[in-house]
Amino acid sequence: MTESVIQLRCDCNQYPWGRVGKHSLAARLAANIPGGGFKLDEDTNYAEMWMGTYPELPSYVLKTGENLQDVLNANKEKLIGKKVLDKFGSDLPFLPKILSIQKALPLQIHPNKELSEKLHKEDPEKYSDPNHKPEIAVALSDFEAFCGFKPKTDIQGLLELEPLQQFNPDKSRWSDNTLREVCRSMLTASEDTVASTLKKLGDTSRGTLGEQAYILDLIPRLINQYGASDNGNLVALILMNFLTFKPGESIWIPADGIHAYLSGDIVECMARSNNVINTGFCPAADRDNVDMFCGALTFQQHDAKKPLLPRVESEKSSSGKTQALKPPMSEFNMLVTELKTGESDQIKAVEGPSVAFMTSGKGKMKAEGKEHDISAGYIYYIGCGVEVSYESSSDDFALYRAYAE
Numbered sequence: 521m522t523e524s525v526i527q528l529r530c531d532c533n534q535y536p537w538g539r540v541g542k543h544s545l546a547a548r549l550a551a552n553i554p555g556g557g558f559k560l561d562e563d564t565n566y567a568e569m570w571m572g573t574y575p576e577l578p579s580y581v582l583k584t585g586e587n588l589q590d591v592l593n594a595n596k597e598k599l600i601g602k603k604v605l606d607k608f609g610s611d612l613p614f615l616p617k618i619l620s621i622q623k624a625l626p627l628q629i630h631p632n633k634e635l636s637e638k639l640h641k642e643d644p645e646k647y648s649d650p651n652h653k654p655e656i657a658v659a660l661s662d663f664e665a666f667c668g669f670k671p672k673t674d675i676q677g678l679l680e681l682e683p684l685q686q687f688n689p690d691k692s693r694w695s696d697n698t699l700r701e702v703c704r705s706m707l708t709a710s711e712d713t714v715a716s717t718l719k720k721l722g723d724t725s726r727g728t729l730g731e732q733a734y735i736l737d738l739i740p741r742l743i744n745q746y747g748a749s750d751n752g753n754l755v756a757l758i759l760m761n762f763l764t765f766k767p768g769e770s771i772w773i774p775a776d777g778i779h780a781y782l783s784g785d786i787v788e789c790m791a792r793s794n795n796v797i798n799t800g801f802c803p804a805a806d807r808d809n810v811d812m813f814c815g816a817l818t819f820q821q822h823d824a825k826k827p828l829l830p831r832v833e834s835e836k837s838s839s840g841k842t843q844a845l846k847p848p849m850s851e852f853n854m855l856v857t858e859l860k861t862g863e864s865d866q867i868k869a870v871e872g873p874s875v876a877f878m879t880s881g882k883g884k885m886k887a888e889g890k891e892h893d894i895s896a897g898y899i900y901y902i903g904c905g906v907e908v909s910y911e912s913s914s915d916d917f918a919l920y921r922a923y924a925e
């Protein structure tokens with residue numbers, strides 16, 4: 521009989537923005553998975569470890585080597601449960617990842633459901649899913665990201681500077697659509713224009729930039745990463761919020777929200793989809809059509825500088841040491857359990873599928889009368905309706921568990 525608690529083997533992809541060798545947390549965690557399937561190479565960039573059933577980088581049952589999705593398909597009622605089967609079918613509706621970011625990810629948005637359906641129909645090879653992909657990110661280290669658009673007054677102030685006036689539209693008719701046009705003109709500017717604008721902007725005094733003087737520190741960093749003529753430099757620095765997060769802080773990126781992560785180790789979790797429209801911070805050949813990108817953008821400006829996703833009490837935790845992240849979408853929530861040596865927590869049954877993974881520390885997990893070792897890098901699928909308890913034997917026990925119900 522198939523057990524409901526299944527230890528997994530997961531792998532990392534090797535995008536060039538990933539951290540190198542053992543500097544990549546994603547790679548270190550993958551190398552900790554017992555069985556030795558993952559060989560950490562010191563010269564390879566390791567960007568993301570994926571823990572789910574997405575076909576591009578699926579997870580396998582550690583003991584048998586079976587593809588996890590095949591096991592789920594053969595045991596739908598038991599492992600996924602009727603409620604989630606009715607809602608999402610038998611594919612896992614979420615995909616958790618560990619990201620280790622050395623340099624900026626492409627400037628991107630994930631199209632909403634409507635556009636995803638259309639793109640998938642027109643070009644299924646490139647847009648592999650008809651689904652949207654809102655995502656959350658939890659900082660495991662200091663984490664820097666460009667997210668969403670700055671408040672309008674901040675953008676307008678910058679566009680009055682001499683080097684940026686060429687992108688400045690008629691202020692009396694400013695609307696969301698104006699921002700779309702400013703974004704489009706920055707993304708279609710010639711390489712020479714981008715480079716000379718950045719150069720002149722870099723010569724602006726700190727006093728003139730005021731609260732946005734951080735731009736001066738970021739210009740050389742970004743030029744170092746993708747060169748002076750990358751259009752993403754202008755959009756990120758002038759139009760987008762630059763946010764820094766401490767370990768443990770989380771954000772939520774809605775479908776259509778513009779973002780580019782810049783550095784750090786994070787837990788990411790998203791609705792099941794791999795659709796992305798890229799532009800900027802990537803080779804020109806990888807850039808998607810600027811019109812499509814601008815057309816799909818949501819122009820919500822953030823007044824709050826940090827779109828934090830708060831941790832809230834979870835009704836599933838008996839000791840209160842497990843908290844929940846509940847982004848405003850139906851595909852998943854995430855439980856976060858942090859324990860010191862000797863502490864424990866008992867978690868009520870989840871009425872759907874879940875994937876639990878340790879990012880640091882060690883201890884034991886009990887479920888269905890069995891005891892399992894857990895340690896940084898260990899990943900378990902936990903089936904529907906199973907109560908589990910955790911006990912820590914270190915002070916840095918951190919366990920994340922994405923679930924749907």
Ligand SMILES: [Zn+2]
Pocket residue numbers: 628630655779
């Ligand atoms: Zn993204």
